[in-house]
Amino acid sequence: MKFTHHEDQPSAANNLREKMKMILILAIPAVIENFFQTTLGFVDTYFVSKIGLVEVSAVGIANALLAIYFAVFMALGVAANVFISNFLGANQQEKAHHIAQQAIIMAVFIGILFGVITLFFAEPLLRLMGIAPNVLEAGSVYFRIVAIPSVFMSLMFVLSSILRGSGDTKSPMIVSIVINVVHALLDYAFIFGFSFIPALGFVGAAWATVIARILGTVGLYFYIKRSKTISFKKKYWKIDWKHQWELVTMGSPAAGERLVMRAGQVVYFGFIVALGTNTFAAHQIAGNIEIFSYMIGYGFSTAATILVGQQVGATKFDEAKHYAKLCTFLSVIFMTILGVFLFFFGGWTGTFFTTDTKVLEEIKVALQVSGVFQPFLAFVLVLTGAFQGANNTKFPMYLTAIGMWVIRTLFVYLLGIRLGWGLLGVWIAIGLDIFVKAIVLWIKFTKGQWIISKTDSKKDPESKCHPQTSKENMSCCPNNY
Template sequence: MGNDLSEKQSWRSQSKVILALATPAIIENFFQTIIGFVDTYFLSKVGLDEVTAVGLTNAIILVYFAIFMSIGVAANIFIAKYRGANEHENAKKVAQQSIFLACFTGLIFGIFTLVFSSPILKLMGAEGNVLTLGTVYFNIVAIPSILISLMFVLSSIIRGTGDTKTPMKVSIWINILHILLDYIFIFGFLFIPSMGIIGAAIATVIVRLVGVLLLWRFLGNSELKIRILDKNCWMPNKTIQLQLLTMGGPAAGERLVMRLGQVLYFGFIIQLGTNTFAAHQIAGSIEVFSYMIGYGLATAATILIAQHIGANEYDKAKQVGTTVTILSIFIMTILGSFLFFFAEWLGQLFTNDPDVIRDIRIALQIDAFIQPILAIVLVLTGVFQGGGNTKYPMYITTIGIWVIRTVGVYVLGISLGFGIAGVWIAIGLDNAFRAWLLWRKFSKDQWIQFQQKDGISRKTTISS
């Protein structure tokens, strides 16, 4: 009886710590999600071509996100581990080199966008007005990709110190600004003309710039005390860069195969018609709110687990993983219920087209049953990353996205004629496959990469 009471108290105590870290991350994710949601909502009032153009473009930009996020993941893991081991100087050096890597990759992707924006959209099946609109939007938001990369990496560095509140505050402020600018630039206000999809792109770039400036200011006042004029931010260190790439490479691969697969199956969906793709995009913009909870809890798991492993507290790390998984399943199941019962009403917020509303309802009601499965995938991916094991999620994501989801979308959605229902069933099958494998590996204690394999030399200061 005493042991049961002790376990309950331990579970409650651990849950409080997790939620204290996760809540700001969830709020931050919520406001980040608002950017895409507001763009889709406002542009749906302009036309479905605009929604489709932004949807196709964002599918490509998510590939960029995959790379930038992987740098942030690596920085987050290393900084949290070094803090757990009280190696603060190493943590600062990792942060500095992460900033250098973010700037370099951001510039490379900006140049890539300038050269290949239109050809890529053509490969995805865009043509006519959708291609024209998509190319303009793509160029405006992605040529300054350095802003995107710095947003991801600076936020991750700050979260790695255990501060999840600062990125949340920045996210709140820039998203309030984004909503205001989006409305003004898309529809026009006073002397500012209506610019439609171009206005949405300009608003997005402005808020990203503001976000980078705010995050850099906070980082200078954090325990790492990194300044923009610090020469160590702009001088590459081969040892640290190799460690970041070793840790972040699989995380990038995991997101990259997911996003490239998404680009491919988006091409299949658009074959079902512009209206069906628009319905899928709108349903995805609604469903993505569930991700904010999963990613928020995964962020807390990554930070806490990395800290425990840095302090050689492996049992506590496993307990955190179990607790976060249970919490996420519970919360996202409730959210799934909401999606199921209010699916049609949510669709009506975006369009009056009855066929599009029907497709949105079908997609969201199928997605309602995916939510608890998605919870396992999102959180355990964060758990594995906190344990330094970034390769396994990459392997199973590759199989899930390219074999199960992409093939499933084509077979169920197109060949068998299930339409949007087939698309979302395929998404559910992919998530179920990955959830099963992640949980199986986690339950067998095969999720941690120990010091010989994680790229970190414990208690060894990195050379300058």
């Protein structure tokens, strides 16, 4: 019985509890995984900050470009996650197996391609940021080490998404915990030296990251091989161009969304660099602290993508909407609590990275602004995941493009540079972008204009396959291609 039926209140209450339990079962491991993934960047920044602020900026600039690579890898992961959850929700397990293996093939190809691009164009790409020569030299060394073996980054994103799409968020969590513990130990040993290991400085941080990603790839592959839901079959390793195109079609808008965001980020990073190396270092440190708040949003976003995807695959659109709402409101509660912490104690966390009083003050101001916008960030992250689970990857892309270029980048320049508000203006601009996106996503969601059936057509905008369509009319929405 659906939760929307009120004639049997105890059953409705039990249904709600079961749904919340299911969300937490999926979200909590994803939150823990995100936490340990986040510590990978946090540990790098913490240890590198002990060397100097130039090195912090170099790693930050390299990671800003690396985020563009992540955008493509994550988009492929989103496509794999959505297709697998849709197929499993429709009880089409063989199709889930097939698309999973095709996603791995594409991940290998894309990873190698980005590695080659890094090998030949690392410095020209970094010069686009307009950074100082000393930062460029250090950044190019770090960037080459971590990005030439991009195939391991690509595989980690896709293998994790395959497991999540099958409803397994625990295995990626376990792998994340293990590799981040290993990463932290290697970071310390390689950066500062230990026993027979020489001190490599910030270069050591790069090598520690690469080794951790290799171990992560092996671990995730091991868990997939053991999975009862997703298993590899020899016949599915042959390239299937139809499935490859479907992955591209589904993943391209998600990639576009992230690429638009990263491209805009490169531009406004250039504005921040113009404010000075120390200000950019403060921005980078604040970002590494604030990103811990994202782990909650992304955890519930993961749950939303899986559950919405399964319900859409089973053509249970009302259930999909209810799961999306619950995921959103749970995330808002947790992220609001974290926002309060950032507002009152965020500045204190900056003392772990630097003793420079000016930099510490800028970190404090940035995190106070971030704390205010945390509830709206919860809406953006979780509803984006819900839209993707509902096969709607285009709308978040359009919204991100408008938000990044019309609001964020423009207001970073106006508030941060023209009005001279510095880092305060930068973070207010980021907050305004988040606020507008949250409002627009919620309006679109509440109006029921967020689910796209696989049978939807541009020629038939009034398709009966609408989220509000009754069960009796769902026969028009087949679960196959």
